Amino acid sequence: MKNVYPAEFPASAQAAATPAASSSCVSCSMHDLCLVEGLSAPEIEKLSGMVKTRRRVRRGSYLYKAGDPFEAIYPIRAGFFKSRVLSPDGREQIIGFPMPGDVLGFDAISRGSFHSDAVALEDADVCVVPFSELESIGRQFPPLQQRVHRIISREIVRDQGLMMLLGTMRAEERIGAFLLELSRRFMRRGFSSSQFILRMTREEIGNYLGLKLETVSRTLSRLQEQGVISVEQRKMQIISHERLRVLSGVPETRQMLDMTPEGARRMAMMRMHEPWSESQSSQ
Amino acid sequence: MKNVYPAEFPASAQAAATPAASSSCVSCSMHDLCLVEGLSAPEIEKLSGMVKTRRRVRRGSYLYKAGDPFEAIYPIRAGFFKSRVLSPDGREQIIGFPMPGDVLGFDAISRGSFHSDAVALEDADVCVVPFSELESIGRQFPPLQQRVHRIISREIVRDQGLMMLLGTMRAEERIGAFLLELSRRFMRRGFSSSQFILRMTREEIGNYLGLKLETVSRTLSRLQEQGVISVEQRKMQIISHERLRVLSGVPETRQMLDMTPEGARRMAMMRMHEPWSESQSSQ
DNA sequence: CGTTGATTTGAAAGTTATCAAGGATGGTGG
DNA sequence: CCACCATCCTTGATAACTTTCAAATCAACG
Numbered sequence: 001m002k003n004v005y006p007a008e009f010p011a012s013a014q015a016a017a018t019p020a021a022s023s024s025c026v027s028c029s030m031h032d033l034c035l036v037e038g039l040s041a042p043e044i045e046k047l048s049g050m051v052k053t054r055r056r057v058r059r060g061s062y063l064y065k066a067g068d069p070f071e072a073i074y075p076i077r078a079g080f081f082k083s084r085v086l087s088p089d090g091r092e093q094i095i096g097f098p099m100p101g102d103v104l105g106f107d108a109i110s111r112g113s114f115h116s117d118a119v120a121l122e123d124a125d126v127c128v129v130p131f132s133e134l135e136s137i138g139r140q141f142p143p144l145q146q147r148v149h150r151i152i153s154r155e156i157v158r159d160q161g162l163m164m165l166l167g168t169m170r171a172e173e174r175i176g177a178f179l180l181e182l183s184r185r186f187m188r189r190g191f192s193s194s195q196f197i198l199r200m201t202r203e204e205i206g207n208y209l210g211l212k213l214e215t216v217s218r219t220l221s222r223l224q225e226q227g228v229i230s231v232e233q234r235k236m237q238i239i240s241h242e243r244l245r246v247l248s249g250v251p252e253t254r255q256m257l258d259m260t261p262e263g264a265r266r267m268a269m270m271r272m273h274e275p276w277s278e279s280q281s282s283q
Numbered sequence: 284m285k286n287v288y289p290a291e292f293p294a295s296a297q298a299a300a301t302p303a304a305s306s307s308c309v310s311c312s313m314h315d316l317c318l319v320e321g322l323s324a325p326e327i328e329k330l331s332g333m334v335k336t337r338r339r340v341r342r343g344s345y346l347y348k349a350g351d352p353f354e355a356i357y358p359i360r361a362g363f364f365k366s367r368v369l370s371p372d373g374r375e376q377i378i379g380f381p382m383p384g385d386v387l388g389f390d391a392i393s394r395g396s397f398h399s400d401a402v403a404l405e406d407a408d409v410c411v412v413p414f415s416e417l418e419s420i421g422r423q424f425p426p427l428q429q430r431v432h433r434i435i436s437r438e439i440v441r442d443q444g445l446m447m448l449l450g451t452m453r454a455e456e457r458i459g460a461f462l463l464e465l466s467r468r469f470m471r472r473g474f475s476s477s478q479f480i481l482r483m484t485r486e487e488i489g490n491y492l493g494l495k496l497e498t499v500s501r502t503l504s505r506l507q508e509q510g511v512i513s514v515e516q517r518k519m520q521i522i523s524h525e526r527l528r529v530l531s532g533v534p535e536t537r538q539m540l541d542m543t544p545e546g547a548r549r550m551a552m553m554r555m556h557e558p559w560s561e562s563q564s565s566q
Numbered sequence: 567c568g569t570t571g572a573t574t575t576g577a578a579a580g581t582t583a584t585c586a587a588g589g590a591t592g593g594t595g596g
Numbered sequence: 597c598c599a600c601c602a603t604c605c606t607t608g609a610t611a612a613c614t615t616t617c618a619a620a621t622c623a624a625c626g
Contacts, residue, residue, distance in 0.1 A: 109436035
């Protein structure tokens with residue numbers, strides 16, 4: 001049985017909108033992806049205490065918009081976002097599809113206001129971490145400070161990868177790299193690396209990759225014809241990671257698992273649906 | 284008389300290779316661009332004390348390479364770099380052309396080793412700021428900590444701009460935006476915003492912009508025909524910032540000055556050549 | 567002055583975008 | 597429950613743009 005990232009945020013996930021008293025970083029399913037990774041118990045305690053509120057973001061609405069004053073960063077607990085920048089003449093560029101465990105908002109430190117928009121692609125739930133407090137606690141706990149720096153730096157590295165893609169790859173390579181990136185990120189979270197539901201439209205994929213939606217559609221169709229993937233609307237299945245790697249010029253090979261023990265725990269905590277590839281249970 | 288960023292780093296600039304005892308952040312010409320901007324005297328003092336060494340990098344050689352262990356960040360005192368990432372299959376993507384006042388190395392925090400190369404495009408001189416010390420001092424001086432965070436975040440914002448360019452712009456727009464970016468950065472440092480010497484080849488420009496060198500050359504020629512710029516080899520003159528802005532979709536308009544008082548001081552301190560547009564004085 | 571690397575320019579080929587039309591999907595109200 | 601609407605997706609044909617291949621020119625340097 002596969003552990004597939006779900007198509008819908010279940011209606012049963014009715015977390016309270018604001019107070020986060022019940023939740024702790026210790027029990028969070030994103031534990032080892034988020035800010036607290038590698039920290040000691042008292043440090044996690046301290047960080048946990050800082051997250052006084054959570055925020056629920058409905059599908060299609062903004063977590064923040066460019067220009068909003070910067071007060072906090074937002075580790076994602078559940079849900080899928082797109083973040084994008086708009087050029088002065090109205091062009092849009094999607095710069096990422098953040099998912100649970102990712103941390104949003106670092107671009108706002110620079111001028112004290114956001115430079116990008118974050119839009120929820122599905123109902124989402126984020127922690128609200130006031131940045132000045134985080135800086136303050138970082139001064140008391142060097143490992144936390146270092147962890148924050150690492151995570152910000154990780155964002156720079158991620159962006160460099162996207163620049164590489166946009167600057168040097170052709171359409172098929174871009175699509176391939178995109179699918180492998182999604183696959184890797186789902187796997188990292190304990191979900192299947194070989195099948196998942198795309199949360200974004202073809203147009204959003206194209207925008208992210210510097211392509212038009214028609215090109216995305218055509219390229220996906222071609223990859224399907226070649227037997228590399230199987231795609232039906234949003235349902236994506238990677239048939240051959242290896243061939244995908246070859247055609248997108250990504251030689252890295254790591255173990256590709258469908259499910260980790262961690263994943264089972266995360267799935268439960270994120271209250272995810274059953275996989276679409278299995279008979280859809282009534283629950 | 285224009286204050287043009289020079290073609291050559293003068294031979295007279297023979298700073299000692301390592302000890303930086305004589306220099307202080309207080310007197311540095313990059314003062315208000317670098318880490319210390321906005322800090323109080325004692326804070327600057329503290330930061331200054333941390334920069335125990337400087338490093339001279341000869342044209343064509345590396346400040347660091349991908350994989351090198353991360354120990355320090357490098358504010359640039361003089362010289363022009365390219366930073367680039369290499370894909371596993373050997374593709375190169377230039378991700379920036381750092382110049383004096385910029386700070387190199389933040390991508391290395393993430394995994395403790397560099398993800399990118401920094402290559403000097405001309406003889407250069409950088410400060411060596413051990414990062415663990417910087418973190419440590421940041422814990423004692425919140426304004427310094429905040430300044431560091433701002434500068435790292437600035438890098439993210441900059442990258443977002445490049446992604447926008449690579450994802451949405453056509454060749455002429457890319458070139459236009461590139462020239463305006465250079466212009467703005469030179470102006471920010473007190474140099475002419477309307478004429479400067481390109482420090483990089485057409486191929487490097489093309490790589491940065493996701494274009495082939497021939498396309499760069501053709502586009503520059505076309506812009507020259509249209510009377511928007513005047514270009515002869517590396518000598519670049521922007522004739523109409525306004526038209527450049529229109530064709531590249533960058534509506535921003537700020538004052539464009541050829542020279543600021545600050546610029547004169549900086550030019551002296553950076554030991555720059557006389558402009559190519561004036562008779563080349565013997566000095 | 568000849569060699570080497572960088573730049574310019576032309577012509578042809580290749581890739582992606584644009585324009586257009588037909589299907590599929592999901593939600594809504596009759 | 598079904599028709600209908602708005603979105604999203606697919607596919608074909610054509611156009612636009614950029615790359616590729618090729619050749620000539622230019623500049624720096626010993």
